[in-house]
Amino acid sequence: MLMITGATGALGKLVTARLADREDVVIGTRSPAPGERRVDFDDPASLDFTGVDTLLVISAGAAEDDVVIARHDAAISAAEKAGVRHLVYTSLSGDGDHLTYALAHRWTERRLRASSLRWTVLRNGLYAEFLAAIAAPGPDGTIAAPLGTGRLAAVAREDLAEAAVRVATAPAAHAGRTYELVGEHALGGADLAAALGGSYEPGSLAATRAALIGAGQALPFQVPMLMSTYSAVAGGFLDGTSIERNDLRTLLGREPRPAIEAYVRAVRG
Numbered sequence: 001m002l003m004i005t006g007a008t009g010a011l012g013k014l015v016t017a018r019l020a021d022r023e024d025v026v027i028g029t030r031s032p033a034p035g036e037r038r039v040d041f042d043d044p045a046s047l048d049f050t051g052v053d054t055l056l057v058i059s060a061g062a063a064e065d066d067v068v069i070a071r072h073d074a075a076i077s078a079a080e081k082a083g084v085r086h087l088v089y090t091s092l093s094g095d096g097d098h099l100t101y102a103l104a105h106r107w108t109e110r111r112l113r114a115s116s117l118r119w120t121v122l123r124n125g126l127y128a129e130f131l132a133a134i135a136a137p138g139p140d141g142t143i144a145a146p147l148g149t150g151r152l153a154a155v156a157r158e159d160l161a162e163a164a165v166r167v168a169t170a171p172a173a174h175a176g177r178t179y180e181l182v183g184e185h186a187l188g189g190a191d192l193a194a195a196l197g198g199s200y201e202p203g204s205l206a207a208t209r210a211a212l213i214g215a216g217q218a219l220p221f222q223v224p225m226l227m228s229t230y231s232a233v234a235g236g237f238l239d240g241t242s243i244e245r246n247d248l249r250t251l252l253g254r255e256p257r258p259a260i261e262a263y264v265r266a267v268r269g
Helices: 010-018 065-082 102-113 128-134 157-168 189-196 205-215 222-234 248-252 259-268
Strands: 002-005 025-029 054-058 086-092 118-124 177-181
Touching (some): 205 222
16 A cells, blocks of 8 residues: 555645556545545644555645654654555755755654665755745746846656656665755746746845745744745755756656746746
């Protein structure tokens, strides 16, 4: 049996859609529909992985580090207790260590390596669709996100879902492997604007932080997360050049989808 956790998130939905015709797949979610299983990482008592051979753990949501670490620790401990044979975890790309949300991912990778489980780590690059959220054009078509002259090796979320399915449905071939999955063509602010027929006039980090706080829609921990993302892109840390080997094309067995097209689709809805 293959179980997918985090199945109601954007990545999880794409994964489960690809596995919809398989009878050996179980969906784990906080609010299960008929035929699904309740899996709430904030309620360790709900983490019953009995009968699960392979567990695909899609990272348990953005939160403070201690919350995410507790969630992932509970999931790994429950998998060990239930005798799960293989755990596949969606982590963060290796060039993302300057991001404030990297710590919980690296802690989880370390916890997996010390576990009794067979494991595979999928170090996902930032989604092109996420880039559409943090670098969307304004009403006049101007992109003002503070990306500077930096570039992001964004990747289409659908490609990451396909890679996850390929690994989770044949885990033995990927045991003990950590895969780096980032885009092959890094995108800068000027590229984004050109694709939309607009202009790129990057603002400052200070102005962006003030706007985020002033809007009152971001949770306290989300502001530094977003700001560290802008800083890391602008500083040239997420352009893919520090990744020793990009495994995306190998896992897909084809050329990755153009991230710029995924960005444009996401912006235009």
